Amino acid sequence: MAADDITQEHIALMKDVLIQHVPHARALGMNVVNARRGEGWLSVPYREDLIGNPQTGVIHGGVITSLLDNACGIAVQLALPERMSIATLDLRIDYMKPATPKLDLMAHTHCYKVTTNIAFVRGTAYHSDENDPIATCVGTFMLAANRAMPMPITSEVAEEAAALFKKNKDGAA
Amino acid sequence: MSEKVERDINALMQAIPYARFLGITVDQRGNEITTVMHFSEKLIGNPVLPALHGGTIGAFLETTAIAQLAFEIAGKSLPKPIGLTIDYLRSGRPVDTYGRAVITKQGRRVATVHAEAWQDDRSRPIAAAHGHFLLKPADEPAGS
Numbered sequence: 001m002a003a004d005d006i007t008q009e010h011i012a013l014m015k016d017v018l019i020q021h022v023p024h025a026r027a028l029g030m031n032v033v034n035a036r037r038g039e040g041w042l043s044v045p046y047r048e049d050l051i052g053n054p055q056t057g058v059i060h061g062g063v064i065t066s067l068l069d070n071a072c073g074i075a076v077q078l079a080l081p082e083r084m085s086i087a088t089l090d091l092r093i094d095y096m097k098p099a100t101p102k103l104d105l106m107a108h109t110h111c112y113k114v115t116t117n118i119a120f121v122r123g124t125a126y127h128s129d130e131n132d133p134i135a136t137c138v139g140t141f142m143l144a145a146n147r148a149m150p151m152p153i154t155s156e157v158a159e160e161a162a163a164l165f166k167k168n169k170d171g172a173a
Numbered sequence: 174m175s176e177k178v179e180r181d182i183n184a185l186m187q188a189i190p191y192a193r194f195l196g197i198t199v200d201q202r203g204n205e206i207t208t209v210m211h212f213s214e215k216l217i218g219n220p221v222l223p224a225l226h227g228g229t230i231g232a233f234l235e236t237t238a239i240a241q242l243a244f245e246i247a248g249k250s251l252p253k254p255i256g257l258t259i260d261y262l263r264s265g266r267p268v269d270t271y272g273r274a275v276i277t278k279q280g281r282r283v284a285t286v287h288a289e290a291w292q293d294d295r296s297r298p299i300a301a302a303h304g305h306f307l308l309k310p311a312d313e314p315a316g317s
Contacts, residue, residue, distance in 0.1 A: 021220050021221075022217070022218055022219070022220070022226065023214050023215050023216070023217040023218075023220065023226075024215055024216055024217055024218050024226035024228065024229055025218075025226070026215070027194075027215035048190060049190045049191070049193070049194045050190065050191050050194065051189070051190040051191060052189055052190075052191050052251075053189070053250075053251060054188050054189065054190065055250065059191075060189065060190075060191035060192075060232065061232070061235055061254045061257070062191055062195070062228070062229075062231065062232020062233070062235050062236065063191060063232070065228050065231035065232050065235065065257070065259075066226060066227075066228025066229060066231070066232060067228070068228075069226070069227040069228040069231060070218075070226070070227075070228060073227075085219075085221075087227075087261065087264065088227040088259075088261045089260075089261060090258065090259060090260045090261065091227070091231065091258070091259045091261075092256065092257070092258040092259075093231075093254075093256065093257050093258075093259075094255070094256045095253070095254050095255055095256065095257075098253070
């Protein structure tokens with residue numbers, strides 16, 4: 001298994017699972033910026049309806065929770081040899097500092113261990129410098145969590161995803 | 174006696190844009206509050222099951238804890254989360270979710286809160302969270 005290969009399947013998976021078929025991710029405007037085997041980089045653009053403190057304009061901690069939860073799930077999917085349904089078992093988040101108003105949120109997550117039943121992930125939320133984090137998290141995910149089939153991927157979705165991924169990557173560069 | 178001003182927690186929550194975005198209201202009865210996250214399509218994380226997004230449940234528990242702190246501890250500014258650990262116990266179905274929180278320890282600067290979320294049956298919670306919150310206003314948005 002080539003360590004850093006991002007296959008078409010992975011890209012389609014992210015686009016499909018993250019944007020196309022997750023209403024909450026869509027509602028927050030979540031975006032996959034980059035990906036690697038077991039790692040994901042996601043963004044949420046600043047928006048006024050996501051504010052948690054109307055006096056300061058700081059984004060609500062819950063947005064960071066959603067972003068990290070989703071980004072952790074993506075990292076797990078990118079670490080698995082095949083697609084399966086997963087469920088968050090627990091997630092711990094430490095808030096280091098408030099997000100700066102008007103700046104977009106970024107999250108980088110890494111699934112560093114997969115066992116038969118459980119996947120272990122850690123991640124960071126930040127604006128532009130990962131070494132100056134807004135929040136960090138650790139989480140565990142249950143694999144093959146329920147009997148439901150994983151969400152389907154069509155070839156159209158895969159192509160769309162590849163285009164979107166390329167666009168995001170070019171935009172970020 | 175005149176010092177004691179009844180706080181309208183629901184109005185306080187409605188002033189938070191993200192709480193409105195998630196559709197969270199507060200039901201205040203006497204000295205107890207229950208938070209309600211009204212179901213809407215945008216809360217879904219897994220449309221196949223379907224199930225609520227884990228992030229929305231986490232955000233809801235965090236808001237529940239903040240509402241409880243605002244209800245019990247009068248302060249000029251909202252408490253700030255320091256850390257939150259969420260246990261996901263059952264998948265959240267596409268219906269309304271209810272939440273209650275208990276302040277397990279209140280210090281001068283930090284409070285410890287336990288929050289639970291359930292749907293039809295309170296004895297079968299879908300998630301629980303344990304968190305620390307900063308009560309004193311310390312850091313404003315990073316100007317650094």
